Amino acid sequence: MSKVVDKHESLLMKNNPKILVVGGSDAGLSAALRIRELDSSITPIMVLADEYPNFSICGIPFYLSHEVPDYWHLAHRTRSEIESLGIEVRTSTRASAIDPKAKTCRLRLSDDSEEEVQYDQHHWHRSRIC
Numbered sequence: 488m489s490k491v492v493d494k495h496e497s498l499l500m501k502n503n504p505k506i507l508v509v510g511g512s513d514a515g516l517s518a519a520l521r522i523r524e525l526d527s528s529i530t531p532i533m534v535l536a537d538e539y540p541n542f543s544i545c546g547i548p549f550y551l552s553h554e555v556p557d558y559w560h561l562a563h564r565t566r567s568e569i570e571s572l573g574i575e576v577r578t579s580t581r582a583s584a585i586d587p588k589a590k591t592c593r594l595r596l597s598d599d600s601e602e603e604v605q606y607d608q609h610h611w612h613r614s615r616i617c
């Protein structure tokens with residue numbers, strides 16, 4: 488417990504601390520929302536390999552059977568709703584390497600270019616290897 492408190496206190500020492508959340512489905516968004524709930528001064532940066540943040544994967548069979556006509560209706564929240572909650576959303580962005588000591592993560596963007604982001608903490612929420 489004291490380690491968690493120490494980590495939180497050292498995060499608060501920073502100006503606009505950022506927590507990197509890899510994955511933007513159920514687990515990733517839950518983590519990002521909880522971070523904001525616990526401390527609204529922290530910006531979660533949620534990166535996801537696909538273009539569909541907070542989609543109901545469980546709803547795919549209902550789309551395939553035409554019970555849900557538009558697959559965008561499978562989204563629990565729209566991207567702009569998520570962003571309005573203080574979460575930075577990076578879609579079509581794949582985390583390809585992480586250096587926990589340097590606190591950097593290499594991101595591969597949809598045009599195949601690469602970018603390195605600096606973070607204060609990271610959370611890894613990808614259940615499948617993409």
Ligand SMILES: Cc1cc2nc3c(=O)[nH]c(=O)nc-3n(C[C@H](O)[C@H](O)[C@H](O)COP(=O)(O)OP(=O)(O)OC[C@H]3O[C@@H](n4cnc5c(N)ncnc54)[C@H](O)[C@@H]3O)c2cc1C
Pocket residue numbers: 509510511512513514515534535536537544545546547548580581582583612613614615616617
């Ligand atoms: C057809 C179907 C029906 C289902 N029905 C049910 C049900 O009825 N009830 C139930 O409880 N569960 C159901 N599930 C399971 C449920 O969908 C999963 O348990 C849940 O989606 C897991 O959420 P997750 O956030 O851990 O991972 P996922 O939903 O798999 O999300 C992974 C996230 O990580 C991202 N990602 C992956 N690799 C990278 C990378 N390198 N860089 C950046 N981002 C990355 C992806 O883009 C995605 O945003 C069903 C699943 C399927 C496929």
